[in-house]
Amino acid sequence: MTTIAYLGPAGTWSEAAALLRGGGGATLLPLDNTPAVVSAIETGLSDVGVLPIENSLEGAVGATLDLLIHETDLRIAAEVVVPIRHMLLAKPETQLTDIRVLRSHPQSLGQCRRFIERVFPKVTTAAALSNTAAVEEMLAEPNSAAISTPRAAELYPVRVLARDIQDKQTNETRFVVLAPMDVPPSGDDKTSIAFSIPQNRPGSLVGVLNEFAANGINLAKLESRPARERLGQYIFLCDLEGHRDEPRVAAALCRVEAQADWFKLFGSYPAWRG
Numbered sequence: 001m002t003t004i005a006y007l008g009p010a011g012t013w014s015e016a017a018a019l020l021r022g023g024g025g026a027t028l029l030p031l032d033n034t035p036a037v038v039s040a041i042e043t044g045l046s047d048v049g050v051l052p053i054e055n056s057l058e059g060a061v062g063a064t065l066d067l068l069i070h071e072t073d074l075r076i077a078a079e080v081v082v083p084i085r086h087m088l089l090a091k092p093e094t095q096l097t098d099i100r101v102l103r104s105h106p107q108s109l110g111q112c113r114r115f116i117e118r119v120f121p122k123v124t125t126a127a128a129l130s131n132t133a134a135v136e137e138m139l140a141e142p143n144s145a146a147i148s149t150p151r152a153a154e155l156y157p158v159r160v161l162a163r164d165i166q167d168k169q170t171n172e173t174r175f176v177v178l179a180p181m182d183v184p185p186s187g188d189d190k191t192s193i194a195f196s197i198p199q200n201r202p203g204s205l206v207g208v209l210n211e212f213a214a215n216g217i218n219l220a221k222l223e224s225r226p227a228r229e230r231l232g233q234y235i236f237l238c239d240l241e242g243h244r245d246e247p248r249v250a251a252a253l254c255r256v257e258a259q260a261d262w263f264k265l266f267g268s269y270p271a272w273r274g
Helices: 013-022 034-042 062-071 106-111 113-119 131-139 150-155 204-214 247-259
Strands: 003-007 027-031 048-055 075-083 087-090 101-104 124-127 144-148 159-163 172-179 189-196 219-226 234-241 262-270
Touching (some): 003 013, 013 048, 027 034, 034 048, 034 062, 048 106, 106 113, 106 124, 131 144, 131 150, 189 247, 204 234, 204 247
Parallel strands (some): 003 048, 101 144
Antiparallel strands (some): 048 172, 075 172
């Protein structure tokens, strides 16, 4: 049976992604933080792990990108997209006017920014390691509430004060499934890479992008992230349609790597189609 590591404890959105990935036929391994998920896979404690990589409202999840860029050679073997529906939870006796502290994961606080500004303009917001940890901390203190998941509302003795408090009802988070190796072509795949380019050569980024255009390869995502070396140096992250073993994709990646100062393949994997 496959073991899937995720950011726990039970009740997080990462658990929801792990359940989607495992389909009820996997053993779930909850861990305290995202680096621990990577270490669990690298050391054989788990077969794969799920980590959030981008949200439709808040954009990229920097902690996951930094792990992929700087700290691991694990590959992306799959992706999972989870619809996000945030709930406002409190102890059964807590009233809305009692709340002085609002706890949640930083990403969830950002995804509910408009609700917080309108309903709790004077309330202190506090970051938690996970949405479930926020509920546990809320239960241990007076006059507080937590933004968390529908599953956490089932697992803990709480009252639902409000539902669907995210800024947009189309809120979704994309998770990547990390494994020691990626997977063979499925016929409907994506490939994720990262690269840096010469800083003082005009048109260097255009040259890289033209390699994809010349081979008829569509880019699903392109973004930049600081290289963590000196100001003004960036790493570009790219998701493209196609598998690295397809001849046109392989040819383009080879030419991109030749033009880049630094190049890293994150993996090829089936595109999520819900």
